[in-house]
Amino acid sequence: MVISEKPTAAKKIAHALDESGAPQEIKRGKTSYFQCKRGANDLLVVHALGHLYELKQTEKGWKYPRLETEWVPRYEVDKKAKNVKPIISLIKKLSKEAEVFVVATDYDIEGSLIGYLTLKYACRTNPEDAQRMRFSTLTKNELQMAFDEQLGGLDFQMIESGHVRHEIDWLYGINLTRALTLAIKKAAGWFKIVSTGRVQGPTLTFVAERDQEVNVFVPLPYWIIVANGLYQGLELELEYSEKRIERKEKAEAVVADVKGKTATVQNVKKRKISQPALPPFNLSSLQSEAYRHFGFKPSRTLAVAQKLYLDALISYPRTSSEKIPESVDTKSILDSLGKMRNYKSIVQAILDSGKLVPRQGKKSDPAHPAIHPTGEKAERRLSSAEKKVYDLVVRRFLAAFGEDSIRETIRADLQCEEHIFYLRGIKTLKPGWTDFYGEYASREERELPRLTVGNQLQITSVENEEKTTSPPARYNPSSLLKMLERESLGTKATRSGIVDSLKSRGYTLNDRFEMSNLGYAAYETLQRYVPQLLSTEFTRGLEEQMERIQGRERSREQVLTSAKNDLLNLLESFKEREGEIGQALVAGLKRFWKEKEEIGPCPKCGSGTLLIIRSPKTGKRFVGCSNYRETGCDQTYPLPQKGSIQPLDKKCEYCGHPMLRVISRGRSWETCVNWADCPGRQDDLKELERRRKKNDQ
Amino acid sequence: MTSEETVPDDLCSVCGRRIQADLLCEYHHKALQNLRGAFNDWQHAMAIDWTTYLDRLEETEGVGDWVLEIIEFIKSQSDPSELTQPPT
Numbered sequence: 213m214v215i216s217e218k219p220t221a222a223k224k225i226a227h228a229l230d231e232s233g234a235p236q237e238i239k240r241g242k243t244s245y246f247q248c249k250r251g252a253n254d255l256l257v258v259h260a261l262g263h264l265y266e267l268k269q270t271e272k273g274w275k276y277p278r279l280e281t282e283w284v285p286r287y288e289v290d291k292k293a294k295n296v297k298p299i300i301s302l303i304k305k306l307s308k309e310a311e312v313f314v315v316a317t318d319y320d321i322e323g324s325l326i327g328y329l330t331l332k333y334a335c336r337t338n339p340e341d342a343q344r345m346r347f348s349t350l351t352k353n354e355l356q357m358a359f360d361e362q363l364g365g366l367d368f369q370m371i372e373s374g375h376v377r378h379e380i381d382w383l384y385g386i387n388l389t390r391a392l393t394l395a396i397k398k399a400a401g402w403f404k405i406v407s408t409g410r411v412q413g414p415t416l417t418f419v420a421e422r423d424q425e426v427n428v429f430v431p432l433p434y435w436i437i438v439a440n441g442l443y444q445g446l447e448l449e450l451e452y453s454e455k456r457i458e459r460k461e462k463a464e465a466v467v468a469d470v471k472g473k474t475a476t477v478q479n480v481k482k483r484k485i486s487q488p489a490l491p492p493f494n495l496s497s498l499q500s501e502a503y504r505h506f507g508f509k510p511s512r513t514l515a516v517a518q519k520l521y522l523d524a525l526i527s528y529p530r531t532s533s534e535k536i537p538e539s540v541d542t543k544s545i546l547d548s549l550g551k552m553r554n555y556k557s558i559v560q561a562i563l564d565s566g567k568l569v570p571r572q573g574k575k576s577d578p579a580h581p582a583i584h585p586t587g588e589k590a591e592r593r594l595s596s597a598e599k600k601v602y603d604l605v606v607r608r609f610l611a612a613f614g615e616d617s618i619r620e621t622i623r624a625d626l627q628c629e630e631h632i633f634y635l636r637g638i639k640t641l642k643p644g645w646t647d648f649y650g651e652y653a654s655r656e657e658r659e660l661p662r663l664t665v666g667n668q669l670q671i672t673s674v675e676n677e678e679k680t681t682s683p684p685a686r687y688n689p690s691s692l693l694k695m696l697e698r699e700s701l702g703t704k705a706t707r708s709g710i711v712d713s714l715k716s717r718g719y720t721l722n723d724r725f726e727m728s729n730l731g732y733a734a735y736e737t738l739q740r741y742v743p744q745l746l747s748t749e750f751t752r753g754l755e756e757q758m759e760r761i762q763g764r765e766r767s768r769e770q771v772l773t774s775a776k777n778d779l780l781n782l783l784e785s786f787k788e789r790e791g792e793i794g795q796a797l798v799a800g801l802k803r804f805w806k807e808k809e810e811i812g813p814c815p816k817c818g819s820g821t822l823l824i825i826r827s828p829k830t831g832k833r834f835v836g837c838s839n840y841r842e843t844g845c846d847q848t849y850p851l852p853q854k855g856s857i858q859p860l861d862k863k864c865e866y867c868g869h870p871m872l873r874v875i876s877r878g879r880s881w882e883t884c885v886n887w888a889d890c891p892g893r894q895d896d897l898k899e900l901e902r903r904r905k906k907n908d909q
Numbered sequence: 910m911t912s913e914e915t916v917p918d919d920l921c922s923v924c925g926r927r928i929q930a931d932l933l934c935e936y937h938h939k940a941l942q943n944l945r946g947a948f949n950d951w952q953h954a955m956a957i958d959w960t961t962y963l964d965r966l967e968e969t970e971g972v973g974d975w976v977l978e979i980i981e982f983i984k985s986q987s988d989p990s991e992l993t994q995p996p997t
């Protein structure tokens with residue numbers, strides 16, 4: 213039995229391993245598996261669906277601390293994971309006939325853990341006896357080689373490391389979310405889920421600190437000199453030697469001094485810059501470049517790259533490596549790419565140059581090479597996003613075979629009175645690899661006429677322009693991801709998800725990472741009462757411990773025990789001050805709701821917030837749940853269509869729903885959001901109905 | 910019942926957070942300090958008085974939200990206190 217990670221991977225593997233290249237797909241209800249023949253072996257290729265098993269607390273109760281867990285089928289803890297049930301049943305049934313088990317999930321921490329858990333809980337076999345296929349692309353050749361020649365045992369260090377990462381993330385996520393949520397419940401009686409996770413604290417801190425710098429920023433004025441000169445009938449833009457002039461008087465004096473004068477060339481400097489090719493992509497450089505050129509969020513780039521990998525078009529994308537080792541057959545990849553219209557001429561140029569060794573970067577990865585194309589042709593129409601990422605990967609790969617690009621910069625210094633101006637030019641002498649990288653390489657060109665010392669230039673226009681300094685740049689998804697990487701927080705597989713979670717949890721408002729009041733409520737409270745949770749050092753310390761498992765320096769039990777102890781201490785000190793913490797969070801939430809026309813927690817789903825919404829179709833307003841789009845919570849309440857509505861910080865004495873003040877036609881009254889169904893307000897409703905009828909007559 | 914709510918003494922006059930100094934929270938206090946500090950730089954750069962300075966900033970791009978809130982707060986004070994005056 214060969215266990216793959218996803219249905220698409222199963223199909224690729226089955227087609228590669230079946231001798232006739234035509235495996236039989238056998239449907240079983242909503243799932244399926246493949247039967248293949250390879251030599252004397254009959255193979256069953258089954259698939260998981262990402263994780264089939266998830267952690268669950270062993271003690272009961274939505275409380276904290278909860279430190280003991282067990283693995284259970286994912287559908288037991290995640291109602292949306294119903295589709296996992298038939299898959300587990302099928303694997304259980306088929307495994308009874310299997311003699312040998314081969315794990316063929318993605319070769320990384322997550323994939324290794326998925327394989328291990330499937331063996332242990334679905335196949336009920338000893339993972340020590342199982343075999344592992346190791347591959348970086350889903351191409352026929354590599355899969356066959358991985359199966360025929362390179363099978364080995366499971367990588368238990370990787371499994372342990374993934375195992376402990378899951379446990380620790382679960383422990384921190386579950387317990388901290390409950391601690392925050394229950395503190396609010398005790399303080400105000402609301403049930404509003406405030407979720408947080410292990411790496412989210414430091415991430416929130418980066419964003420909060422930048423947000424604060426932006427919010428307290430006062431711009432300062434400065435002046436620049438904008439000047440043009442005429443040389444041999446050519447209008448040239450001059451650059452004043454002082455980039456920013458701090459006083460208005462001085463800027464005005466420069467203009468007065470040089471107006472209508474001539475400037476003389478004092479000096480001409482030329483410099484050659486030789487730039488070697490950029491190294492092949494790893495995940496983070498791919499994400500950063502895709503953001504720069506296409507505006508794709510890192511999580512989107514990862515998802516697209518993952519699809520291209522499953523189609524065997526590119527190699528495994530979750531890699532840190534910037535190297536293409538000799539084991540990758542670059543010649544045959546180049547030959548295949550050379551058959552594609554877009555890349556034909558580039559490949560020809562590379563083959564002509566005879567340099568068939570790509571440039572290598574510094575970073576490496578024990579499990580996978582740098583991201584590169586396989587040379588296979590797409591068997592389906594790619595989406596426009598997929599085409600873009602694919603083209604970027606191919607061109608970056610091809611560029612690595614290119615020679616250095618050589619550029620020349622020129623700076624002429626001109627004197628006018630006691631002022632110095634510059635003329636700058638830049639041109640490409642030899643494009644080298646930038647020709648292969650195409651429009652992704654920046655190749656600004658600015659021509660300068662031939663200038664020699666003593667040449668004169670007539671100043672035709674000169675002005676000063678007032679400017680003000682800019683606040684520090686906010687994070688974008690790409691720069692925040694880089695920050696996490698630089699600080700060694702999270703893994704290449706989890707970082708883009710952590711970045712997205714700030715927005716999906718309401719802590720930031722948009723992709724510019726402006727903090728919401730909810731974000732500040734959480735940040736300020738944690739900073740005051742449990743600062744470790746926001747601390748980079750604390751979180752990174754744990755990351756290092758987990759990495760040491762993979763290097764066999766520490767055992768999973770040691771790391772887990774110390775993480776549990778730290779967490780327990782944290783939770784105990786949290787509990788002691790639960791009242792204060794709850795009050796602080798509630799105060800922050802109230803600010804949040806006041807500002808955003810938010811009414812209070814949603815009584816139906818618990819995690820959403822009731823909002824005043826205007827229907828884009830009818831223009832009518834009503835109260836709905838903020839989770840409508842994400843989880844489909846369809847709780848709504850009608851609202852009066854006229855007058856202004858203010859949320860109040862209290863609850864209805866009859867039904868417990870949040871209260872509102874309505875001000876309309878000079879009258880102001882209080883009611884609850886549930887007024888249409890509230891048992892205490894039926895008389896008011898009848899009265900209202902009676903009055904409306906009277907008005908209509 | 911009155912609809913006008915007055916801010917309790919221990920909360921920031923601008924946003925209702927806990928007070929750090931000068932009747933303001935940590936954030937608005939920092940914004941005020943920056944506002945006053947930058948006034949010296951503006952005066953060094955050009956001839957400008959405190960009121961014109963505040964008006965100018967309200968129209969300048971890049972001014973922080975908390976700084977704008979502080980400017981609005983200063984302008985709303987009817988009797989000038991030390992807090993709202995230019996630094997000397």
Ligand SMILES: [Zn+2]
Nearest residue numbers: 921924934937
């Ligand atoms: Zn404040």
